[in-house]
Amino acid sequence: MRDVAVIGMGMTKWGELWEKSLRTIFVETALLALDDAGVNRIDSMYVGSMSSGVFVGQEHIASMLADYLGQNPIPSTRVETACASGGLALRLGWMEVASGISDVVLVGGVEKMTDVSGYEATYALSTAADQEYEGYHGITFPGLYALIARAHMEKYGTTREQLAMVAVKNHHNGSMNPLAQFPFKITVEAVLNSVMVADPLRILDCSPITDGAAAAIICPVEMAKEMGKPVIKIIGTGHATDSIALSSRKDITWLEATYQAAKQAYAMADKKPHDIDIIEVHDCFTIAEICVLEALGIVEKGKGGVAAEEGITSLEGKIPVNTSGGLKAKGHPVGATGVAQVVEIVKQLRGEAGDRQIKEARTGMTQNMGGSGGSTVVHIFERE
Amino acid sequence: MSTPSRYWREIPQRYRLEANKCETCDAKFFPPRLLCPQCKRRDLVPAKLAERGKVLTYTIIRVPPHQFADQAPYAVGIVELDDGVKLTAQIVDCDFEELKVGQRVRIEFRKIFQQGESGILCYGYKFVPE
């Protein structure tokens, strides 16, 4: 198995991109990544997209995007595992390079969510849940995370304010990210007074509906060195599944798939949680960040609520989390999120993160999660 | 989004809570499974679910999916039945202020939604306070 490095990355501003179609958004972003890497030939590509079929009625996007990127006849694969599609695209790309099958692989993700009504978008997102035994009964995505939130609050005493502080921290970071959908700060009061979506979660606890794409180029470490690139190596990867239905899990407050995926990645990288300098986690809802930190072993089980409250995960904290603004401020074009997390970590490890730069960041992690925790992909990166 | 065949296929579960069980692990599954996820045994036997349980967690849906628009706001919870199986369903006939974790509930047959003005009526289980 060869060692793999990330040599290029690209992302355009995320938001409601009325003038851009799915293919335009993806190709513009992929071209940025190709330019950043200094290559115009790739051997293969992987595209994460949760639901191009429901959002724009378009399947077969792997070939379509390879075509519009000018890369036919290379192999191109569309990857889907709900909101972890992007992270999984990277893992599969990594496998193709590590195994020697390909040298230069583009991994990307894209989602175009605003061509349908709010109801349709909500429906598309809800297809990550169990349609017959969760969706049938009227549960929604925020509803599932609200069930987790209440259970966590009952079991561990996590408070409404602690949830709000996650959103506040992520917006603080996002206000320094020019590509974020919502680059502005918010207050705890604003979160607590925002419209209720599914008790106890309010609209400002929830990541938004976003159009966007992200892309990265990977190749063997040896090739990166030959090209004179800073070597940002993928030192660990993990992928795990769990029941997609929340009611089938043993402990509703615990993200087992995240724990398992992280365990694999830590083992492969020979790292422990305290070795990680910076993490991008999947804060689709504020409670998600809290539970993820516990499953990653960053805080003790049940103690996720204090992480943002005590500044442990702030830019100045012991382990900054979501310096990009997270899904909450940056946006969440579902299939693209996992790759955008990679873009942020690579920026940080290269020292290109501007005002939100974490000094001396050397080892970074991404955690990308599908549905209410039914799938998780974790990667660990290190600058040589 | 329930078409006639999809709805009809799940009737034994929606109406009669038909589950199955692995006799080796003494574990019940709902919906029924083709093999036990623990020991991989294939010959699972029919089982019925308990009709009462306690609320493990709940939420109140205020931004509903389209076909539940006229029902919102409504409470949904995960209930642990007395036989250990957990179900997700609406909790009805209960003021929101009275909802609490640990509350005892029982199953009642209700209409879950209708496919617009001319589509089929979809029935199933909900929970009511004991």
Place this chain on the structure above:
Amino acid sequence: MDGIVGYGAYIPRNRIKVEEIAKVWGADAPSYKRGLMLEEKSVPSLDQDTITMSVEASKCALKRAGIDPSEIGAVYVGSESHPYAVKPSGTVLAEAIGATPEVHSADFEFACKAGTEGMYVALGLVRAGEIKYGLAVGADTSQGAPGDALEYSAAAGAAAFVFGKEKVVAKALETYSYMTDTPDFWRREYQYYPQHGGRFTGDPAYFKHIMGAAQGIMKKAGVQPSDLDYVIFHQPNGKFPFRVGKMLGFERSQIEPGWLVNRLGNTYSGSSPLGLTATFDISKPGDKILIVSYGSGAGSDAFIFEVTERIDEVRDLAPKTRDILDNNKKYIEYGVYAKFRQKIKMAE
């Protein structure tokens, strides 16, 4: 001896008071309450209908019957508010209780006597030896037009009876049916609310047919009102049952146990059947009970039952009708009532 093996009731939790309805239409609540002898009525939630109530009432009847539902040979639902115009309520009920596939089913309609019609037929099939057990349900979520007198009384509820030859709780001593073509109350296809003939619904309709059926069955059975312990009449309002009872020679005390309408409203096809379940709840072995339904159009079915020893074993196996009626109520206001009854709807 054939008869009822199990009985069950279901009434939704919501209630609306006469005052609350009168307030919206500027009507004089006290005179409606006096005139109709009615205080409040039950209201189904948006997720309840004839089918859901039939299932719950039937489950209670099965608890009291203590039989294997796969031995039920017929399932009948009588209602004037079947959820589908074409697709039976009975099939959903039969699936829900586990009586399918070896079972006969039919939906019955005859205004408010559709429930007793199913009972009449189920009993007949048991008597003939065609089926071992038959389930008959009377259930309705009928509507009264906004502002119409019927709006004060149109309510929701269901009563279910399992008929059989063994382990009967109440022997069916006699049956009788009296019917003519009388246009007192009707609803045309595609009309949402029914129409009625005002005062014509009284003497030539309700009173004529109930009297006809009651007198007919008592003559057939060779009994007088004083030979019977209880009587239940169809209850479109609080006054009519007492008036017809008096005309026939019954005492108030014979009518009171099954008289639910003052706090329930008129549950149409569930009306006299629910009165029967409430009467069973307080009856003793040996009690003789007469039930006379009434359905506009018009006709009455009558049954005389004799309670057996088994009532003491089964009475407490499921909730009693008056407990369901009087406990755990939730009062709603007119706006919520209008939403529940779909008099107001969200845009598509």
